[in-house]
Amino acid sequence: MxxxxxxxxxxxxxxxxxxxxxxxxxxxxxxxxxxxxxxxxxxxxxxxxxxxxxxxxxxxxxxxxxxxxxxxxxxxxxxxxxxxxxxxxxGRPAEAEKIGTVVMVGGGTGVAILHHVAKAFKEAGNYVIGIMGAKDKEMLILENEMKQICDELIITTDDGSYGERGFVTQPLEKYLGERDDIKLVHAIGPIIMMKNVVKLTDKFKVKTMVSLNPIMIDGTGMCGGCRVKVNNETRFCCVDGPDFDGSKVDFDELINRNSLYIKEEKDSLLFSIR
Ligand SMILES: Cc1cc2nc3c(=O)[nH]c(=O)nc-3n(C[C@H](O)[C@H](O)[C@H](O)COP(=O)(O)OP(=O)(O)OC[C@H]3O[C@@H](n4cnc5c(N)ncnc54)[C@H](O)[C@@H]3O)c2cc1C
Ligand code: FES
The missing domain is CATH 2.40.30.10 (Translation factors)
Known part of the structure; x- marks a missing residue:
């Protein structure tokens, strides 16, 4: 217990x-x-x-x-x-080595995970730029903690109720256009956010790690429930991940697999509150 x-x-x-x-x-x-x-x-x-x-x-x-x-x-x-x-x-720990300037991008609850990873990159001696986004001001988490870790921090909200209005990809595009010393982007958040971050960083040829969240059951590589396609190969997120090179991830397949049980999940919530 x-x-x-x-x-x-x-x-x-x-x-x-x-x-x-x-x-x-x-x-x-x-x-x-x-x-x-x-x-x-x-x-x-x-x-x-x-x-x-x-x-x-x-x-x-x-x-x-x-x-x-x-x-x-x-x-x-x-x-x-x-x-x-x-x-x-x-799972495997994030590979937080000293590489120079890194950009940590987090969306929604993803900031909770990003915060621990950003701390590890800072402790390894990197210059850490943080970009964190939420739907609105109320849904923003860990702002003070991220401020303490990051050398620069940009906040976005979809509705403009706090920080810059829009998605995290907007300030990221600005940074990628203005700085040529960014060695790595690490993105954690909704799958669609990570997919769009990678679309952008691919254009600028900046390596990007993403943290994937497929449905998991045993978490030890035995059941196959968490399989994801990376570089056209099947990988098990629970033992091979959760972090993967974003430019090699098949995000569309992950989106499809994660929506397989939506009806059952809704039914089980309704049943539990009856
Ligand atoms: C490696 C990993 C780390 C995660 N870390 C966090 C975190 O730090 N904070 C956080 O809020 N969420 C995290 N998640 C997602 C979290 O596991 C789901 O939100 C949770 O399982 C939902 O369960 P539920 O019964 O409340 O909702 P349900 O109604 O059962 O499901 C809602 C949604 O949650 C996801 N989900 C459901 N069951 C599972 C499962 N067994 N495995 C994975 N996803 C599932 C699906 O996308 C589903 O559509 C993580 C997922 C993974 C794979
Ligand atoms: S959760 Fe079963 S193989 Fe990964």
Missing amino acids: FQIVRKQEMAAGTIIRFDISAPKIAKKIKAGQFIILRVNETGERIPLTVADKDEFAGIITIIFQVVGKTTALMRSLNEGDLIKDVVGPL
């Missing part, structure tokens, strides 16, 4: 932060890796990336958006409550 030691509602009650006591995982986990949790005995297993950790206190932080049955159930939990299983670290 794993205890929730802190709960924080971050954005209009739909993005929640849990600090969970998990000393063994906190000791080992690195930026970009994830856990799979099961809230109770009959619960489904869902993957969530670790947004931060405190190795000494034995705490891991997860930040999740309430989108369906399990995340809605998690929202109803409080400090002191227990989660049945937390398994991890899973």
Whole structure:
């Protein structure tokens, strides 16, 4: 059993932060890796990336958006409550080496994951430019934390309620046009955002890593549920990823596969609140 030691509602009650006591995982986990949790005995297993950790206190932080049955159930939990299983670290850590100037692009809840990766790139000695976007001001998360990590930070909102109006790709295009020292772009967010970031960086020939989020079941490379096509080859996101070279990812196939169970997911949420 794993205890929730802190709960924080971050954005209009739909993005929640849990600090969970998990000393063994906190000791080992690195930026970009994830856990799979099961809230109770009959619960489904869902993957969530670790947004931060405190190795000494034995705490891991997860930040999740309430989108369906399990995340809605998690929202109803409080400090002191227990989660049945937390398994991890899973996946490969982000390759945060010293390479010079990097641009970290995050959208929506993706900023939670990006923040941990951006911190690793900063600690490795890179000049970190952050671009983070949200639908509107209310949905923006971790602004102060990103400000502390990034040497420059641009914020966009789709509706212009905060920062620059528009999508993250607009300031990214400006940076790519103005600077020739950008060695890497790392993008984490909705699939369509990552696809558009890669379309742009391909044009400027800048290497771009993306963090993929297919449906996962076991998280250990056994079930094949998380298969993605990269460079025309089948890869398992849970063991080969979640980070891949964006210019080689078949985003359209990922979008199709992730929409396969929309009806079942809706039904299971409706059934659970009846
Ligand atoms: C490696 C990885 C890391 C992730 N990290 C985060 C994170 O840090 N924060 C966050 O908010 N979300 C994260 N996600 C997505 C998160 O796992 C889903 O939002 C969650 O599983 C939804 O479950 P649900 O029952 O609430 O919703 P459902 O109604 O069951 O599903 C809603 C949507 O969530 C996705 N989803 C559902 N089940 C799974 C599953 N077993 N595996 C993967 N995706 C699923 C699908 O796209 C689905 O359409 C991550 C996904 C992956 C693969
Ligand atoms: S989740 Fe089963 S192979 Fe990756």
